[in-house]
Amino acid sequence: MTESAFDYNEHPHRRYNPLTQRWLLCSPHRTKRPWQGGQEKVDQDRPYDPNNSLLPGATRTSGQVNPQYECTFAFTNDFSALLPDTPEGKIGKVEDHDLFVAEAVRGECRVLCFHPRHDLTVAEMTQDEILDIVHLWINNYDELGSKPTINHVQIFENKGTSMGCSNGHPHGQIWSGNFIPEHSRISLESQANYKAAKGALLLEDYAKMEIEAKIRVISSNEHFMAVVPFWAAWPYEVMIMPTPGHHYKSLLDLDDAAQRDLANCIGRVTRRYDNLFECSFPYSFGIHQAPTDGKDYHFGQLHLLYYPCLLRSASTKKFMVGFEMLGEPQRDLTAEQAASKLNAVSDTVHYRKRLTKEEYNAKYIDSA
Amino acid sequence: MTESAFDYNEHPHRRYNPLTQRWLLCSPHRTKRPWQGGQEKVDQDRPYDPNNSLLPGATRTSGQVNPQYECTFAFTNDFSALLPDTPEGKIGKVEDHDLFVAEAVRGECRVLCFHPRHDLTVAEMTQDEILDIVHLWINNYDELGSKPTINHVQIFENKGTSMGCSNGHPHGQIWSGNFIPEHSRISLESQANYKAAKGALLLEDYAKMEIEAKIRVISSNEHFMAVVPFWAAWPYEVMIMPTPGHHYKSLLDLDDAAQRDLANCIGRVTRRYDNLFECSFPYSFGIHQAPTDGKDYHFGQLHLLYYPCLLRSASTKKFMVGFEMLGEPQRDLTAEQAASKLNAVSDTVHYRKRLTKEEYNAKYIDSA
Numbered sequence: 001m002t003e004s005a006f007d008y009n010e011h012p013h014r015r016y017n018p019l020t021q022r023w024l025l026c027s028p029h030r031t032k033r034p035w036q037g038g039q040e041k042v043d044q045d046r047p048y049d050p051n052n053s054l055l056p057g058a059t060r061t062s063g064q065v066n067p068q069y070e071c072t073f074a075f076t077n078d079f080s081a082l083l084p085d086t087p088e089g090k091i092g093k094v095e096d097h098d099l100f101v102a103e104a105v106r107g108e109c110r111v112l113c114f115h116p117r118h119d120l121t122v123a124e125m126t127q128d129e130i131l132d133i134v135h136l137w138i139n140n141y142d143e144l145g146s147k148p149t150i151n152h153v154q155i156f157e158n159k160g161t162s163m164g165c166s167n168g169h170p171h172g173q174i175w176s177g178n179f180i181p182e183h184s185r186i187s188l189e190s191q192a193n194y195k196a197a198k199g200a201l202l203l204e205d206y207a208k209m210e211i212e213a214k215i216r217v218i219s220s221n222e223h224f225m226a227v228v229p230f231w232a233a234w235p236y237e238v239m240i241m242p243t244p245g246h247h248y249k250s251l252l253d254l255d256d257a258a259q260r261d262l263a264n265c266i267g268r269v270t271r272r273y274d275n276l277f278e279c280s281f282p283y284s285f286g287i288h289q290a291p292t293d294g295k296d297y298h299f300g301q302l303h304l305l306y307y308p309c310l311l312r313s314a315s316t317k318k319f320m321v322g323f324e325m326l327g328e329p330q331r332d333l334t335a336e337q338a339a340s341k342l343n344a345v346s347d348t349v350h351y352r353k354r355l356t357k358e359e360y361n362a363k364y365i366d367s368a
Numbered sequence: 369m370t371e372s373a374f375d376y377n378e379h380p381h382r383r384y385n386p387l388t389q390r391w392l393l394c395s396p397h398r399t400k401r402p403w404q405g406g407q408e409k410v411d412q413d414r415p416y417d418p419n420n421s422l423l424p425g426a427t428r429t430s431g432q433v434n435p436q437y438e439c440t441f442a443f444t445n446d447f448s449a450l451l452p453d454t455p456e457g458k459i460g461k462v463e464d465h466d467l468f469v470a471e472a473v474r475g476e477c478r479v480l481c482f483h484p485r486h487d488l489t490v491a492e493m494t495q496d497e498i499l500d501i502v503h504l505w506i507n508n509y510d511e512l513g514s515k516p517t518i519n520h521v522q523i524f525e526n527k528g529t530s531m532g533c534s535n536g537h538p539h540g541q542i543w544s545g546n547f548i549p550e551h552s553r554i555s556l557e558s559q560a561n562y563k564a565a566k567g568a569l570l571l572e573d574y575a576k577m578e579i580e581a582k583i584r585v586i587s588s589n590e591h592f593m594a595v596v597p598f599w600a601a602w603p604y605e606v607m608i609m610p611t612p613g614h615h616y617k618s619l620l621d622l623d624d625a626a627q628r629d630l631a632n633c634i635g636r637v638t639r640r641y642d643n644l645f646e647c648s649f650p651y652s653f654g655i656h657q658a659p660t661d662g663k664d665y666h667f668g669q670l671h672l673l674y675y676p677c678l679l680r681s682a683s684t685k686k687f688m689v690g691f692e693m694l695g696e697p698q699r700d701l702t703a704e705q706a707a708s709k710l711n712a713v714s715d716t717v718h719y720r721k722r723l724t725k726e727e728y729n730a731k732y733i734d735s736a
């Protein structure tokens with residue numbers, strides 16, 4: 001692959017992300033520099049707070065009371081960033097790219113409770129419990145996406161105080177609206193261009209090449225695989241995508257077996273994360289899939305993205321600041337080194353469970 | 369400007385950033401939601417640490433000893449992200465946008481010590497002391513940019529532990545290389561397109577319109593002005609740009625009077641920042657100006673960007689996570705509200721100085 005003495009395990013280089021159409025800087029020689037930075041609080045303890053607004057039966061700030069849910073539960077965000085009834089309006093001429101351009105937006109935001117228990121995270125859930133979350137995503141994507149005013153449904157999860165999430169109860173969010181957010185728009189444009197140029201799916205071709213290369217794959221089953229992308233910006237960034245031969249434009253295309261494999265892959269990735277630094281690994285997670293504006297997105301492939309903020313321990317965080325904000329993202333550890341470290345820890349036994357692999361599988365995996 | 373009941377002070381909307389060519393979401397109705405998030409440590413105390421590696425006379429990790437500098441001091445970063453001697457190399461075909469694309473990069477990174485005193489920040493420096501920093505930037509941009517292998521010089525500053533900066537000594541950095549980083553590349557492309565379409569400078573037209581609009585300007589003098597940009601993503605983002613009638617492609621175009629006005633504007637912005645929440649305001653700061661690859665950048669206008677992370681107090685931070693990472697940046701407070709809050713505090717007297725405006729001006733401003 002290389003053409004000279006240049007070795008991307010050793011030498012400073014840039015890599016190109018074909019989804020975002022952006023380069024990033026990689027400085028592998030620098031992985032040994034000393035760290036004097038701030039210490040992140042490691043949030044291991046999850047004491048029971050009877051006033052947590054996401055618990056079954058809790059009264060929320062709005063005065064509404066949660067049902068005694070026993071599985072998952074979705075409700076309209078009491079502090080939604082988008083509202084269904086914003087008046088129409090525009091400033092400036094969008095087509096001319098004038099200097100003061102704004103447009104009104106409408107939408108709906110939801111909170112998704114993943115489990116009645118306050119102290120569980122996805123990494124510690126059984127495959128069946130994660131499958132319940134997959135069903136929750138599917139149902140909400142379907143229901144919101146069916147509304148004529150909703151053209152895009154963004155499912156995401158912020159986990160951990162260092163990702164700004166103030167509530168330890170396992171939960172995610174949906175922001176859905178009448179517009180396609182920038183990262184989705186650009187990712188779809190990239191996939192459309194690739195399909196037009198090559199007659200193939202960008203992410204299916206990529207999945208094939210990663211299986212061949214081996215070094216960045218951290219999990220796979222029949223329908224899904226997880227990799228540290230060649231172009232990862234965050235130290236332990238991970239993407240889950242369908243295996244070659246499977247084309248899913250959205251979660252709605254998954255049959256029962258594919259849904260179960262997705263839950264399995266999510267469980268394996270999040271367990272590797274927690275096991276890496278023996279902490280509840282903080283991340284932002286989200287799903288990129290077809291918009292719900294009724295257009296044809298045959299060129300697009302469902303994929304799930306993990307952007308974790310830790311750098312090299314439970315208490316050292318990667319900051320995307322300075323050069324990253326003014327220039328472009330930068331990382332020291334290569335994607336290949338990150339995959340190797342993730343592969344060195346278990347994806348089946350969570351570090352907090354004192355069980356053998358067999359006992360764990362019997363309890364958490366094979367019960368599926 | 370508006371065409372309907374839509375009011376951008378009240379209703380959810382998106383705004384377009386003509387420099388980055390990206391939209392962002394704004395939710396002004398949400399400014400009153402309760403906050404349960406993490407508390408940022410307020411770093412008010414700056415105890416003297418005789419081992420700080422940036423002090424005059426200090427021995428650095430590399431074993432090198434700093435001179436007894438009395439003004440400013442620049443040295444090669446002991447842990448540079450870029451190196452001058454990386455072998456040439458490429459992976460993949462860049463033109464085809466293939467899936468595994470990488471290229472070797474070369475460059476040089478420097479640390480810029482702003483002052484011999486460990487406990488001073490830019491906000492508390494005199495105009496003459498800030499002018500010394502401007503001279504330091506000019507000299508380093510000139511010297512590095514003159515090297516045939518350096519095509520771009522990124523000057524920046526990370527301030528505060530919440531921006532990942534582990535060393536409290538007033539300092540900035542330079543990462544210079546043989547490539548133009550993505551944010552600079554796109555900003556230059558936007559400015560080139562605007563010049564081609566309108567025959568005018570994007571940022572000069574913008575400066576004229578902001579002077580007319582008044583509501584986002586937070587500081588101005590003969591040569592420079594500071595605004596919270598209409599398209600600001602961070603709550604208190606600020607851009608410093610030349611006033612109409614002045615065209616500076618880079619810091620090298622500034623005469624003595626313009627250099628002094630730039631120092632004055634920087635002092636005013638950083639004092640407003642510190643006074644806003646009565647803390648040493650954390651931010652990433654950087655300068656966008658002409659690359660040093662010998663090409664003609666007549667369409668480009670020098671500008672300085674502040675990306676501060678605080679949301680509504682010294683201890684509440686804005687997190688760019690979740691929807692911001694997967695969708696697009698989002699803010700609650702509008703740019704106009706942010707400018708109004710910044711304008712409500714002094715830009716001359718720092719909150720830690722117990723001096724009248726006259727005493728302060730005599731000591732810190734008029735001495736220039």
Ligand SMILES: [Zn+2]
Pocket residue numbers: 158165166167
């Ligand atoms: Zn949350």
Ligand SMILES: [Zn+2]
Pocket residue numbers: 526533534535
């Ligand atoms: Zn620093």
